[in-house]
Amino acid sequence: MEPLFKTVYQVARADYTSAGHASADIKRKLKQLGVGGDVLRRVAVASYEVELNLVIHSLGGELELNVFPDAVQLVSADVGPGIPDLAMAMKEGYSTANDEARSLGFGAGMGLPNMKRNADEFNIESTVGVGTTITMRFHLA
Amino acid sequence: MEERPYHSVRLAKQLCKGCTNCLKHCPTEAIRVRGGRAHILDSLCIDCGECIRVCDYHAKVAVTDPLSMIKNFRYSIALPAPSLYGQFRGLQKPEYVVEALRCIGFSDVFEVARGADVVTRAIREKLKQPGLPKPLISSACPAVVRLIQVRFPELIENIVDIRQPMEVAATIARAEFCKANDCRPEEVGCFFITPCPAKMTVIRRPIGQKKSEVDGAISIMEIYGLLLPYVEKMMKDPNFRPSTKYGVAWSTSDGEANAVCPGNSLSVDGIDNVIRVLEEVENNKLMDLTYFEGNACMGGCVGGPLTFENNYVAKNTIRQMVKQMPEVHPDQDVPTSVLNKYPTRNDEEIEAKDAIRLDDNMQEAMRKMVRMNEIIERLPGYDCGSCGSPTCRSFAEDIVRGYCHEMDCIHIMKEKLKVMAQEMVELAQTKRE
Numbered sequence: 001m002e003p004l005f006k007t008v009y010q011v012a013r014a015d016y017t018s019a020g021h022a023s024a025d026i027k028r029k030l031k032q033l034g035v036g037g038d039v040l041r042r043v044a045v046a047s048y049e050v051e052l053n054l055v056i057h058s059l060g061g062e063l064e065l066n067v068f069p070d071a072v073q074l075v076s077a078d079v080g081p082g083i084p085d086l087a088m089a090m091k092e093g094y095s096t097a098n099d100e101a102r103s104l105g106f107g108a109g110m111g112l113p114n115m116k117r118n119a120d121e122f123n124i125e126s127t128v129g130v131g132t133t134i135t136m137r138f139h140l141a
Numbered sequence: 142m143e144e145r146p147y148h149s150v151r152l153a154k155q156l157c158k159g160c161t162n163c164l165k166h167c168p169t170e171a172i173r174v175r176g177g178r179a180h181i182l183d184s185l186c187i188d189c190g191e192c193i194r195v196c197d198y199h200a201k202v203a204v205t206d207p208l209s210m211i212k213n214f215r216y217s218i219a220l221p222a223p224s225l226y227g228q229f230r231g232l233q234k235p236e237y238v239v240e241a242l243r244c245i246g247f248s249d250v251f252e253v254a255r256g257a258d259v260v261t262r263a264i265r266e267k268l269k270q271p272g273l274p275k276p277l278i279s280s281a282c283p284a285v286v287r288l289i290q291v292r293f294p295e296l297i298e299n300i301v302d303i304r305q306p307m308e309v310a311a312t313i314a315r316a317e318f319c320k321a322n323d324c325r326p327e328e329v330g331c332f333f334i335t336p337c338p339a340k341m342t343v344i345r346r347p348i349g350q351k352k353s354e355v356d357g358a359i360s361i362m363e364i365y366g367l368l369l370p371y372v373e374k375m376m377k378d379p380n381f382r383p384s385t386k387y388g389v390a391w392s393t394s395d396g397e398a399n400a401v402c403p404g405n406s407l408s409v410d411g412i413d414n415v416i417r418v419l420e421e422v423e424n425n426k427l428m429d430l431t432y433f434e435g436n437a438c439m440g441g442c443v444g445g446p447l448t449f450e451n452n453y454v455a456k457n458t459i460r461q462m463v464k465q466m467p468e469v470h471p472d473q474d475v476p477t478s479v480l481n482k483y484p485t486r487n488d489e490e491i492e493a494k495d496a497i498r499l500d501d502n503m504q505e506a507m508r509k510m511v512r513m514n515e516i517i518e519r520l521p522g523y524d525c526g527s528c529g530s531p532t533c534r535s536f537a538e539d540i541v542r543g544y545c546h547e548m549d550c551i552h553i554m555k556e557k558l559k560v561m562a563q564e565m566v567e568l569a570q571t572k573r574e
Binding site for chain 2: 004005007023024027028029031032033034035036037040041044045048067069
């Protein structure tokens, strides 16, 4: 099904100065659409985490917001490097963040677990050398 | 029935030039310039007073009550905000200001700093409860509370349900005065001496309370000059009951947090900074924090738009004065009997004032948003404000809301004229067949 509303954000690798802009815009748009309460908070948390993941870990990618009559969907697709061990990556406290990211307070290893916890549906697919795609759905009550 | 909106911050029409100063500085994008002058959107204005500060033509004003209003009551009690003390350079004791207030006509004076002491204790009791939202957000700055109502409705549940110091002070002041002077409550008027318009607004339209205990708000700016000669005489009443140093420090940023929850709190001043941090609270980024104090004004209440003294100087005056005050915390100073005797809790829910959504119907809101994005694509992105909306994005939003037309953008208009002019030339060059 085609979303009623769709918008795409380009997220650049290691661009810490604009990190958080896409998720802030997503939050504002959802408020304008009248999405509130628990769903808004969960999307806000997950979109921030996924955006920061693109900045910290990926070689760059895009974040897509799709709004359906019954759900909000976030799709993050990057162009690499891919995650070798998905099970490990999903563990709380496990992080491969580099020193630069850690010096900025990131790298607690809570990104992916946080996304999974906040989304109603969570799917991650990754191929080393190709990229990672994360799809999250949040049901609108 | 919905009450008519009230705002202390207004426009003096005859002074407004229709420039874009206030437009560009309003933190909630609540101003539009239409028909050559500014308009304040009631639903978005939080009475922070930023526009008053930036208007070079003094066309933005705060409506407060005149000092003459105290004559409407048989007795009048002044409730000085502690920020008032910061106005007098080198002031050594709050008592001198208290006595000066009596000299200019008030029957009695009750420090709002004492109200802050009681509120400090009430909040500290509250913090002992398990399962509180994190962080608990201070209710003291009405501009911040209103900001949360219009822009962060999800955070309303985080706002501490304890009344403002000014309200608690008015309740106690009136009760004590009536008892001591054997008079009826309605004979006593309580007047807050205010550093800001937001306090005036919540007196008229209380948040979390059915009715304000305060009868009026008189701006610091209005009475500063009257008080000064008396303050310089350094008179004091030997029976005066002062507040603690903690109550006085509520007037400066971090004063409240330091009194309420020194171990794990964050205080932020300046409305744009407060917005930035509330975004983080909303993203659950500050869940490890117990208490959040946000002040719309830089430096805290001493930076209010209705104050006289430079906020940094005022902050220093308060700091130096507080140093000389005895080290007594409200925990020791405010007896539990006071907490039991006087109401400190809100008696009404704080409601969301959602002014952000594009339409009540989500499908319709989505259609508007799609249109909005299409319009944004065509706009130049200069955010020049010439159209009367603060940014190109808000202009697009105003168009889909039906408030203006794409041709109100002078850049689009220019393009259109170019095309039309070209067509005219072509038309003129066509030969008669």
